[in-house]
Amino acid sequence: xxxxxxxxxxxxxxxxxxxxxxxxxxxxxxxxxxxxxxxxxxxxxxxxxxxxxxxxxxxxxxxxxxxxxxxxxxxxxxxxxxxxxxxxxxxxxxxxxxxxxxxxxxxxxxxxxxxxxxxxxxxxxxxxxxxxxxxxxxxxxxxxxxxxxxxxxxxxxxxxxxxxxxxxxxxxxxxxxxxxxxxxxxxxxxxxxxxxxxxxxxxxxxxxxxxxxxxxxxxxxxxxxxxxxxxxxxxxxxxxxxxxxxxxxxxxxxxxxxxxxxxxxxxxxxxxxxxxxxxxxxxxxxxxxxxxxxx
Amino acid sequence: xxxxxxxxxxxxxxxxxxxxxxxxxxxxxxxxxxxxxxxxxxxxxxxxxxxxxxxxxxxxxxxxxxxxxxxxxxxxxxxxxxxxxxxxxxxxxxxxxxxxxxxxxxxxxxxxxxxxxxxxxxxxxxxxxxxxxxxxxxxxxxxxxxxxxxxxxxxxxxxxxxxxxxxxxxxxxxxxxxxxxxxxxxxxxxxxxxxxxxxxxxxxxxxxxxxxxxxxxxxxxxxxxxxxxxxxxxxxxxxxxxxxxxxxxxxxxxxxxxxxxxxxxxxxxxxxxxxxxxxxxxxxxxxxxxxxxxxxxxxxxxxxxxxxxxxxxxxxxxxxxxxxx
Numbered sequence: 001x002x003x004x005x006x007x008x009x010x011x012x013x014x015x016x017x018x019x020x021x022x023x024x025x026x027x028x029x030x031x032x033x034x035x036x037x038x039x040x041x042x043x044x045x046x047x048x049x050x051x052x053x054x055x056x057x058x059x060x061x062x063x064x065x066x067x068x069x070x071x072x073x074x075x076x077x078x079x080x081x082x083x084x085x086x087x088x089x090x091x092x093x094x095x096x097x098x099x100x101x102x103x104x105x106x107x108x109x110x111x112x113x114x115x116x117x118x119x120x121x122x123x124x125x126x127x128x129x130x131x132x133x134x135x136x137x138x139x140x141x142x143x144x145x146x147x148x149x150x151x152x153x154x155x156x157x158x159x160x161x162x163x164x165x166x167x168x169x170x171x172x173x174x175x176x177x178x179x180x181x182x183x184x185x186x187x188x189x190x191x192x193x194x195x196x197x198x199x200x201x202x203x204x205x206x207x208x209x210x211x212x213x214x215x216x217x218x219x220x221x222x223x224x225x226x227x228x229x230x231x232x233x234x235x236x237x238x239x240x241x242x243x244x245x246x247x248x249x250x251x252x253x254x255x256x257x258x259x260x261x262x263x264x265x266x267x268x269x270x271x272x273x274x275x276x277x278x279x280x281x282x283x284x285x286x287x288x289x290x291x292x293x294x295x
Numbered sequence: 296x297x298x299x300x301x302x303x304x305x306x307x308x309x310x311x312x313x314x315x316x317x318x319x320x321x322x323x324x325x326x327x328x329x330x331x332x333x334x335x336x337x338x339x340x341x342x343x344x345x346x347x348x349x350x351x352x353x354x355x356x357x358x359x360x361x362x363x364x365x366x367x368x369x370x371x372x373x374x375x376x377x378x379x380x381x382x383x384x385x386x387x388x389x390x391x392x393x394x395x396x397x398x399x400x401x402x403x404x405x406x407x408x409x410x411x412x413x414x415x416x417x418x419x420x421x422x423x424x425x426x427x428x429x430x431x432x433x434x435x436x437x438x439x440x441x442x443x444x445x446x447x448x449x450x451x452x453x454x455x456x457x458x459x460x461x462x463x464x465x466x467x468x469x470x471x472x473x474x475x476x477x478x479x480x481x482x483x484x485x486x487x488x489x490x491x492x493x494x495x496x497x498x499x500x501x502x503x504x505x506x507x508x509x510x511x512x513x514x515x516x517x518x519x520x521x522x523x524x525x526x527x528x529x530x531x532x533x534x535x536x537x538x539x540x541x542x543x544x545x546x547x548x549x550x551x552x553x554x555x556x557x558x559x560x561x562x563x564x565x566x567x568x569x570x571x572x573x574x575x576x577x578x579x580x581x582x583x584x585x586x587x588x589x590x591x592x593x594x595x596x597x598x599x600x601x602x603x604x605x606x607x608x609x610x611x612x613x614x615x616x617x618x619x620x
Binding site for chain 2 (some may be wrong): 061062063064065067074076077079080081082083084085113115117118119121122123125147149150154194196197198202215277
């Protein structure tokens with residue numbers, strides 16, 4: 001396995017001007033640091049030889065446990081209900097249903113509420129599409145998409161953390177049992193307070209900065225922990241980080257990723273950090289395969 | 296001046312008004328699977344009574360505020376004249392697909408956007424093929440207005456807005472109705488208590504998640520039945536703290552502001568049931584001068600939204616200045 005923080009602002013897909021996306025950007029450069037970060041990540045992933053991408057997405061919100069896509073193929077038009085001016089993306093992707101079912105089964109063994117999504121007309125969320133596109137623009141690899149259960153919101157951050165660590169473990173066991181070589185994407189930002197206005201050109205760099213100094217300091221602190229391999233400390237501080245920086249980690253993706261990677265004492269490589277309408281986003285890679293070779 | 300306003304030109308433009316309001320559930324169960332639960336069936340049947348009341352009115356516009364359409368960039372207003380597509384509920388996908396073809400009033404949407412902007416709000420219209428209309432609005436419109444006889448307008452629920460901003464959005468809706476000359480009904484698409492069962496239950500055994508939530512819901516409904524909408528608006532924060540109100544009950548704030556911030560209504564509770572543990576009510580409010588009791592305001596009132604970007608921008612500029620020096 002290899003794990004990544006792969007945030008999903010649709011702005012990054014928009015700014016990349018792929019043929020699949022209807023709106024076209026000005027190229028004014030507001031999100032260059034993140035686009036370069038993703039470019040660096042993609043180069044780093046070239047030696048990965050993966051079978052599948054597993055993405056945990058904050059934008060498929062489920063309150064009855066953890067859901068997984070259970071249909072082999074999806075295609076259609078994804079219009080972001082929040083940023084429809086930026087993201088109207090024609091997607092076509094394959095799903096590794098066998099692996100999804102294996103994660104479902106392992107999750108149930110962990111005591112989690114799990115569900116397979118079998119409706120072929122389901123519209124895959126834009127978080128999944130954006131993170132997968134930015135990590136793998138040609139969509140060649142099949143994916144597994146896991147929803148964001150609302151346990152942090154319905155109960156508490158601590159309950160959410162426990163569930164996501166268990167889901168991460170279930171994911172790891174399923175990957176091992178099925179023999180897959182998996183790329184894991186936690187599709188989330190760090191600090192996550194948005195501006196509620198948008199300039200005439202959404203890509204205008206003048207309007208792009210972190211929402212406030214508190215958010216910036218928390219993001220910097222988490223990035224320091226990532227770069228020094230103190231991932232256990234990140235989990236220890238996660239409930240505070242979530243509350244104090246309005247972090248999107250409250251949707252569970254980052255903790256799921258750390259759980260799936262067995263909370264390694266391994267520095268993450270930060271490929272890029274930048275803001276999108278005030279939120280803090282980092283593109284990070286943990287090369288567990290290298291760690292295994294060194295061991 | 297938008298086309299909607301111009302449509303009244305030629306003679307003296309007649310001022311529009313809001314002739315009623317309804318609170319309806321935000322989940323699709325009464326539309327998609329009423330037969331699975333006595334409560335959902337009851338809601339489905341009660342929708343027919345509300346529909347009859349609307350049909351008997353001379354309303355020519357429905358304005359919906361839906362907690363299921365979340366926005367970040369200000370307030371979005373649906374302006375596609377005939378949105379046609381499909382959605383599947385992200386949680387209840389096993390209930391099937393909601394195919395829809397709706398009828399919006401794009402001219403009114405433009406008027407609403409202008410009125411919101413005049414009150415300092417960041418607002419924009421949206422009209423894109425394939426835009427996913429939220430399941431709450433689809434269910435409400437298909438059950439209340441199945442033949443699209445009355446054109447509609449849907450406005451989003453900003454995730455960051457609090458009471459003041461939501462009141463201003465409601466007042467802007469009233470401004471727009473007055474300018475447009477329409478006879479409008481406002482519809483708040485929202486749950487009451489919003490604690491859900493977080494596991495799979497037998498729908499036939501569905502009930503309100505807790506006795507406490509049920510008691511709070513019933514208290515609110517008692518007030519609404521007495522026509523005391525503004526009192527409920529004033530209570531919304533407390534209700535939300537106590538009973539996990541859906542989106543802080545912003546739909547109530549919006550409705551109360553749009554309908555004139557008073558208690559002078561004839562209230563009807565058509566139904567109250569559980570949908571997966573949440574409080575789902577069908578409530579009607581028709582203006583009835585003199586019906587309500589006195590008002591006791593604990594909350595501030597707001598007429599204009601000043602935003603938050605300038606505060607942050609000032610801080611950012613100061614930061615840049617500090618770095619230069």
